[in-house]
Every structure is written in structure tokens, then in C-alpha cells.
Amino acid sequence: xxxxxxxxxxxxxxxxxxxxxxxxxxxxxxxxxxxxxxxxxxxxxxxxxxxxxxxxxxxxxxxxxxxxxxxxxxxxxxxxxxxxxxxxxxxxxxxxxxxxxxxxxxxxxxxxxxxxxxxxxxxxxxxxxxxxxxxxxxxxxxxxxxxxxxxxxxxxxxxxxxxxxxxxxxxxxxxxxxxxxxxxxxxxxxxxxxxxxxxxxxxxxxxxxxxxxxxxxxxxxxxxxxxxxxxxxxxxxxxxxxxxxxxx
Amino acid sequence: xxxxxxxxxxxxxxxxxxxxxxxxxxxxxxxxxxxxxxxxxxxxxxxxxxxxxxxxxxxxxxxxxxxxxxxxxxxxxxxxxxxxxxxxxxxxxxxxxxxxxxxxxxxxxxxxxxxxxxxxxxxxxxxxxxxxxxxxxxxxxxxxxxxxxxxxxxxxxxxxxxxxxxxxxxxxxxxxxxxxxxxxxxxxxxxxxxxxxxxxxxxxxxxxxxxxxxxxxxxxxxxxxxxxxxxxxxxxxxxxxxxxxxxxxxxxxxxxxxxxxxxxxxxxxxxxxxxxxx
Numbered sequence: 412x413x414x415x416x417x418x419x420x421x422x423x424x425x426x427x428x429x430x431x432x433x434x435x436x437x438x439x440x441x442x443x444x445x446x447x448x449x450x451x452x453x454x455x456x457x458x459x460x461x462x463x464x465x466x467x468x469x470x471x472x473x474x475x476x477x478x479x480x481x482x483x484x485x486x487x488x489x490x491x492x493x494x495x496x497x498x499x500x501x502x503x504x505x506x507x508x509x510x511x512x513x514x515x516x517x518x519x520x521x522x523x524x525x526x527x528x529x530x531x532x533x534x535x536x537x538x539x540x541x542x543x544x545x546x547x548x549x550x551x552x553x554x555x556x557x558x559x560x561x562x563x564x565x566x567x568x569x570x571x572x573x574x575x576x577x578x579x580x581x582x583x584x585x586x587x588x589x590x591x592x593x594x595x596x597x598x599x600x601x602x603x604x605x606x607x608x609x610x611x612x613x614x615x616x617x618x619x620x621x622x623x624x625x626x627x628x629x630x631x632x633x634x635x636x637x638x639x640x641x642x643x644x645x646x647x648x649x650x651x652x653x654x655x656x657x658x659x
Numbered sequence: 660x661x662x663x664x665x666x667x668x669x670x671x672x673x674x675x676x677x678x679x680x681x682x683x684x685x686x687x688x689x690x691x692x693x694x695x696x697x698x699x700x701x702x703x704x705x706x707x708x709x710x711x712x713x714x715x716x717x718x719x720x721x722x723x724x725x726x727x728x729x730x731x732x733x734x735x736x737x738x739x740x741x742x743x744x745x746x747x748x749x750x751x752x753x754x755x756x757x758x759x760x761x762x763x764x765x766x767x768x769x770x771x772x773x774x775x776x777x778x779x780x781x782x783x784x785x786x787x788x789x790x791x792x793x794x795x796x797x798x799x800x801x802x803x804x805x806x807x808x809x810x811x812x813x814x815x816x817x818x819x820x821x822x823x824x825x826x827x828x829x830x831x832x833x834x835x836x837x838x839x840x841x842x843x844x845x846x847x848x849x850x851x852x853x854x855x856x857x858x859x860x861x862x863x864x865x866x867x868x869x870x871x872x873x874x875x876x877x878x879x880x881x882x883x884x885x886x887x888x889x890x891x892x893x894x895x896x897x898x899x900x901x902x903x904x905x906x907x908x909x910x911x912x913x914x915x916x917x918x919x920x921x922x923x924x925x926x927x928x929x930x931x932x933x934x935x936x937x
Contacts, residue, residue: 462828462829464825479826480826480829487822487823487826491822492881498822504815504827505830505831509831510812510813550826
């Protein structure tokens with residue numbers, strides 16, 4: 412399997428201060444990585460660095476092509492007057508030609524992407540009027556149009572209704588089957604077991620590897636500290652809930 | 660005086676006709692640009708640029724040079740000084756901008772009020788569309804044509820950045836580069852429009868129509884068209900008011916533009932609360 416995204420000795424941060432250090436991981440085509448960590452643990456800093464928004468302070472990152480970065484939909488401008496189709500069409504900007512209006516073929520691709528996320532009937536609806544789950548699926552449609560090989564999803568299931576969560580989960584499985592690498596930041600320690608790999612961050616890399624062997628009590632405690640509520644512990648693996656308070 | 664006289668009298672003089680054309684041309688482009696200025700949350704930057712160019716404008720008038728050249732130089736000097744002051748992180752960009760712009764405004768006023776300065780420099784502050792010349796109209800028309808072409812070309816990347824700056828970068832759209840392009844276009848518009856609408860009042864044409872219409876529009880294209888139409892209409896209304904009340908034209912145009920902002924109050928925000936489920 413070819414490696415699509417990797418980091419070696421990565422440090423990144425803001426204003427000269429590192430928010431993450433010593434990050435070392437790799438994901439191949441078709442693999443999913445759950446990125447775990449507390450608020451301020453460095454998940455978003457890692458994604459912003461992989462997306463090219465932040466320059467590494469040390470080490471290096473390598474991403475195949477331009478990744479698709481799906482922020483939490485509340486962080487988009489919900490009052491900006493664009494339709495679901497307009498947002499999907501933004502994915503065509505990755506092909507260059509930004510100074511020209513979209514072509515008929517571009518519109519066709521955007522409509523096909525909306526159909527794939529099950530929202531072709533909402534093409535004309537204002538993005539800000541959709542539910543959180545629908546908005547997440549529209550951003551996924553933009554990533555489909557972009558045809559990115561690496562997808563970075565910032566807590567895609569946060570505040571999403573169960574039907575949309577199921578749809579997003581199925582879509583992510585399809586994307587992996589197509590040979591894309593998918594990185595998902597999450598607070599759901601239990602849910603992270605469904606990913607191929609997990610990366611635990613707490614201002615530095617705590618652990619990286621397969622969930623079954625990586626998510627030990629010691630690792631999860633080191634990752635979340637006092638934010639952790641342990642539900643079950645069989646000595647090897649741990650069932651736990653990370654208590655998070657989001658700041659939006 | 661009947662209604663026909665009220666409507667037609669201002670058109671009977673060349674001064675009136677040129678004033679209508681000037682405010683319609685400048686208002687139209689500034690209104691359209693205003694949609695992006697407000698979307699990028701650059702209203703404060705726009706005000707700073709407009710006020711900061713005053714010394715350049717006054718020096719051009721004192722030296723008898725082209726006002727547009729003075730305004731352009733003033734904008735560049737203001738932008739450079741603001742960037743320099745904002746480098747000190749202990750001050751903060753807002754405070755640095757406020758100090759620099761107030762200083763430049765004071766310098767401009769000092770120059771304008773000096774005994775050797777030519778009279779009527781207050782027109783630079785408050786504008787005088789009634790003094791528009793054929794050259795001013797040609798400049799305003801060129802701004803409208805070239806500026807509209809640039810906005811057309813920038814439309815898609817500007818929308819991507821305004822909607823989601825973080826997600827735009829991986830699409831190959833640099834928020835910093837397109838933000839800078841936006842500021843450059845704004846600086847040119849302010850430099851051209853300050854001559855007719857006034858250094859202190861030009862912001863009304865940029866910000867007020869876009870602010871008024873924001874809750875009522877469904878796409879950037881419609882928003883720009885509606886803001887351009889509203890700004891041009893309010894500008895024309897301002898000239899009528901000025902003519903019939905014998906009041907300062909620049910101020911009347913600015914007040915008419917700001918009065919258009921009440922349209923925003925007509926209904927709530929267009930974006931309804933998000934649906935709880937699909």
C-alpha cells in the first residue's frame with residue numbers, strides 16, 4: 412500500500428510556541444486514522460499543518476496531493492449566501508481555472524457528488540438552512556468533487572443526527588475502499604476503535620498504532636488526563652469516555 | 660412646484676446631470692464591492708484606508724497634481740504605516756490602526772487648514788459630486804468596468820474564502836492572497852470615489868447598501884447586483900435631496916445611503932435556524 416500522508420518529528424504551533432511536538436505517523440491508501448486528544452491537545456494544529464495552513468516548526472509532513480479539509484460546519488460562515496450546490500462546486504477550484512465560471516461538466520460532477528451523499532434534492536437550499544448532519548454531508552460532497560486522496564475531518568459527527576451519522580460513516584467506508592486515506596479527529600474513545608489506526612495527542616504524540624494494542628488505560632489516561640471517565644478496564648484494553656467541553 | 664418639476668429640475672443643468680452620473684457610477688461599483696468587504700469583515704480596514712489617504716489627497720491638491728495620484732499615494736503610505744505599527748504585537752493591530760489613521764487624519768486636516776492651502780479643501784473630506792468633471796466621470800466609468808471585470812474573475816475564490824477560509828486553502832485558494840487582492844481593489848475604489856463622495860463619507864457607499872441587503876439575498880451575484888442598484892438609487896436620491904434642500908451634496912448622498920440600511924430591519928436574518936434533522 413502506498414503511503415498517502417505521513418509526519419516525521421513534526422512540531423507545529425503559533426507565534427513561535429509549539430502546540431504539538433514529536434508527531435510521527437503514516438497512513439496508507441485505504442486506511443483510516445482516528446486522531447484522539449483533549450481540547451488544546453493539538454488535533455486541529457495537526458490538521459492545519461497537514462492542510463498547509465501552518466508551516467512545521469520542526470520535522471516534516473508529506474501529503475499526496477491537496478487534502479480535503481472538512482472543518483466543523485459551525486466554523487463555516489452559515490450566513491454567507493451560498494446553496495448546497497454552490498458549496499459542492501467549490502471543489503472544482505482544485506482543478507485551477509478559478510477565474511472562469513464553472514463548466515457544464517463541473518456542475519454535473521457537483522450534482523453527482525450531492526447525489527452520492529443523498530442530498531441532490533437539497534441542491535438549491537441555502538447551506539446555512541440545512542441541519543448539522545446535512546451540512547457535513549455537503550462538505551463531504553465538496554471533497555468528492557475535489558477528488559482529494561487524503562481527507563481531514565474535524566469531528567465530523569459532533570452534533571450530527573443519527574441518520575446523518577450513519578450516512579457519513581458509510582461514506583467514509585466507501586472512500587477508504589476507493590483507496591483514500593481518511594483522518595478523523597474525535598473525542599469518542601470507543602468510536603475510535605473502528606478506525607484502522609489511532610493517533611493519540613496531548614501537545615505531543617502519546618501513541619500511534621492499531622486501536623486494539625494502542626488504546627491501553629495508560630495511553631488513554633496520558634492522552635486525556637483528568638478529562639477521562641473510565642467505564643471498564645480488563646487490564647489490556649480500556650473502555651472510557653473523554654469528557655469534553657467545546658468552545659466554538 | 661409639481662412632481663415633474665421636482666423630478667426634472669436637477670436634470671436641466673450639466674452640473675446636475677454629471678452629479679447623477681457620478682453618484683450612480685461610483686455608488687454602483689462601491690455597492691457591489693461592499694458585499695465582499697462586509698463578507699470579509701473588512702469594514703474597519705475600509706474606513707481606515709479611506710481616512711488614512713487624506714494627507715495624500717491634500718498634498719495633491721496643494722501641489723496642483725492629480726487627486727487620484729495623491730489618493731493612491733496616500734493609500735499606499737497608510738497601508739505601509741499600519742502594517743509597520745501592527746508588527747508590534749504588544750500594541751495589537753486594532754490599536755495600531757486607530758493610532759496611525761487618527762494621526763494621518765490630523766496631518767491631512769493640518770495641511771488642509773494651513774493658510775497657504777487653496778480654498779474649498781473641505782470638499783476632499785465631505786465630497787462634492789456637483790463638482791464632477793468629464794474626467795471624473797470617465798475615471799468612475801473606468802473603475803466600474805475594470806473593477807467589475809476583476810470582481811467577475813475573483814468571484815469563485817472570493818466566495819470559497821468568505822465561506823470557509825480554512826477549507827479553501829487545500830482547494831488551492833490562498834485566503835491571504837485573495838484577501839490582499841480584495842484590499843487592493845478596495846484601495847483603488849476608495850481612491851477614485853473619495854474625490855466625488857468625500858474622504859470621510861465614501862464608506863457609506865461601500866458598507867451601507869451591503870449591510871442593508873445582507874439578510875435578503877440568496878447568492879453573492881444577486882447580493883452584488885442588489886447592493887449596486889441600491890447604492891446607485893440612494894446616491895441619486897441624495898442628489899435630489901441636496902438640490903431641493905440646497906444642502907451639501909456629499910453629505911446628502913452619504914445620509915441617503917445610510918438611510919437605506921433600515922431595509923435590513925424589514926425582516927429577520929435570511930438564514931433560519933438549522934433544521935434539527937434531515
